[in-house]
Amino acid sequence: MNFGAILIGLSLLIISLPFVIIPFQQGSLKKKVLPVELIRPENERLAVLSSLRDLDFDYQIGKVNEEDYTGLRGRLVVEAAHSLQETEEVDEVEALIQARKTTKKSISLACTMCGEPIGTDIRFCPRCGTPVKVSCPSCGKYVKADDLFCSSCGNKISIPARIES
Numbered sequence: 707m708n709f710g711a712i713l714i715g716l717s718l719l720i721i722s723l724p725f726v727i728i729p730f731q732q733g734s735l736k737k738k739v740l741p742v743e744l745i746r747p748e749n750e751r752l753a754v755l756s757s758l759r760d761l762d763f764d765y766q767i768g769k770v771n772e773e774d775y776t777g778l779r780g781r782l783v784v785e786a787a788h789s790l791q792e793t794e795e796v797d798e799v800e801a802l803i804q805a806r807k808t809t810k811k812s813i814s815l816a817c818t819m820c821g822e823p824i825g826t827d828i829r830f831c832p833r834c835g836t837p838v839k840v841s842c843p844s845c846g847k848y849v850k851a852d853d854l855f856c857s858s859c860g861n862k863i864s865i866p867a868r869i870e871s
Contacts, residue, residue: 751789758782 761782765775817824822833830837841848844861853863 748793751786751793754782754786754789758786 758779761770761775761778764770765772765779770778816822817831817834817836817838819836820831820834822831824831824838828838842856842859842861842863845856845859847856847858849856849858849863855862
């Protein structure tokens with residue numbers, strides 16, 4: 707082969723290389739489309755109320771005519787009611803979760819060996835080290851201290867159940 711042909715081939719390779727590489731780099735440089743963040747109910751409520759206030763102001767100064775105003779205001783009032791209802795539902799769920807957590811923490815069982823108070827999530831007595839066993843009041847099978855139902859008979863476990871060490 708001729709040295710000139712090799713040189714021409716290398717120069718064509720070097721010239722064409724950027725045209726091949728640039729589209730791949732631009733694909734990775736483009737901003738990734740992220741999923742739309744969920745708007746928190748409180749922020750949504752504030753946004754709807756702000757829009758409602760702005761619409762009322764625009765109507766008072768004459769920027770919005772009456773027929774547009776009534777339709778938009780009705781829609782915004784419905785959105786505000788829905789967001790307020792969602793906020794209240796979230797608050798109710800949070801209150802139920804907190805009540806459940808405090809109930810679990812407040813229930814204390816006692817070790818049968820030493821009488822030390824034991825929480826429902828503790829598996830061994832902190833004082834004497836005896837394993838804590840909770841038995842189902844219906845069938846007598848052992849269940850975990852934080853179980854709500856017996857895995858053997860399906861009976862609801864009423865805390866405090868009978869403890870055996």
